[in-house]
Amino acid sequence: MMMTQETGAAAMTNATPDATSGTINPALKLAIGSLIVGAAVLGLKTLAWWLTGSIALLSDALESIVNVVTALAALIAVRLAAKPPDAGHPYGHHKAEFFSATLSGLLIILAALVILREAYVGLMTSHSLAAPVLGLAVNGAASVLNAVWAWVLITRGRALLSPALAADGRHLMTDVITSGGVMVGLVLALMTGWWFLDPLMAGLLALHIMWSGGRVVQGALSALMDEALPEDTLDTIREVIATHATGAVQAHDLRTRHAGSVTFIDFHLVVPGDTRVDDAHEVCDRVEAALIGAIPQAIITIHVEPDHKAKPQGIDVAPA
Template identity: 50%
Template sequence: MENSHSGTVKRLALWSIPLSLGVMGLKLVAWWVTGSVALLSDGMESSVNVVAAIVAFAAISYAAKPADTTHPFGHHKAEYLSAVLEGVLIVVAALLIVKEALPAVFAPTAMEAPVLGLAINFLAGAINALWAYVLIRAGRRYRSPALSADGQHILSDVVTSAGVLVGLVLAIVTGYAVLDPLLAVLVALNILYQGWKVIAHSVDGLMDHAVEPSEAEAIQAAIAANGTGSLGVHDLKTRRAGSATFVDFHLVVPAAMPVGKAHEICDRLEEAIVAVQPGAQIAIHVEPETEKAHGIKVRIERIPR
């Protein structure tokens, strides 16, 4: 049974599909009425958004599956694979734009019905800007790499549209039709950079990156304040896999402490960590004080007598 967060993420990913189709349609109409190579390039970039939205929805749906015997830690990393693919698609879109724009640099042509085409493209860009904001904000809130990547991808499309509009206005005002394909090339270079950032971030996530420093500090503070009865914590490790957070550490207790008492401390620590890191999956190894400590250590706060 999926939780409310994963359900919200899936709904947002699903809505991206018809929205991206609608935006692509508007941009292709803008190209059709103007004949602008820059608007054609912008529409081609949006066609990649459609594929990316479908891939993101499939990855998010798969990542939401519960753990099973072959994937005991869950399927969370599927979102990173989707984000990597989106980054690759962004790069491909940029290369396709360059392919279409370069010939037009040497043989520029004047646009037809430029005002109508620009108005249609502006509407498509405005829709994209709003949706990119929604996806990026939701991606951060629900720690969804796929949603964040999809939002960043759409944001790069917004930058494309803005650049194209500026370039076409300049081409109309100055009469230099060559500005149309030249700006398309410049925008493609920016898209290449955005695609590289998405790929780099996603690959880093696949490498079991630790939580952010502020989150690590909150986890350590929760352990320090709620580990009363134990002698300390060491070898504290964290990792992020999609929307899931894993916390692992060794809890040192007096050698004579009963198992039941040590278990109570573990329960208290787990509740405290989940309070600052909702949904965290925690593994605690209890050991006697005679064991040698290593790794990251946390001192337990003492209650004054």
């Protein structure tokens, strides 16, 4: 007897806007908020650079341009990922968010290269700062706004299983660290009169930004390559199957992948050869319900096989 059963969570967090209520899903609201906050922070940091003439603050403002672009990319990706499956994309559009995260990482690296160039030019020329205190105050206000919104994006992005929003939040947190370093460098320059600290700090922080962008790209590409779920999550899945598949013999060939807000789980479930189809179906329903309870927004495919298909290595099911 062979039977394949596929189910999924009835409602996805990143579902399309409710046509009946006209509401917008939370992930899309956060993406719109990121665009607004990014534009406000860009304006403040540009003002801080204009007031001081600081190369480090100019570099900070350049990175904020990337923030706006990545926020726009995240907005587009979240909107596209929310589209339901269609004939051309039967598994949905969830991976669009990983493309957005990849773009964000590449833009972060590009911004770091631009900052390095500005830092080099600054080291080759001597300069002092105009209105440094006021500029630092404006830049500090922008950093506080960025820090608050980064925390919101990271926590809510994880809760909504949205890699685009979480990546945007991590990028903003990197921007907060960058701004903090810039301000420390400028304060030291003011106290000592060593104005070369301004471009030097910009160059050091550019290297940190480049490293952060590389990590974002690496994570997104791993997901696009259908990397398996983390080992602790796999252990949870194995435990759920072993505990709730009573009536079956074993499970094997477990495969998992993550796409946007959705987790795909498929495996073979071995049952006694004389098991009725409806009884095997009841076991599958029980396991699926337990897995969805442990892994929200999971889409599960179970291939049922007779007991002679059991393998030496598999997930042993607890006896009745």
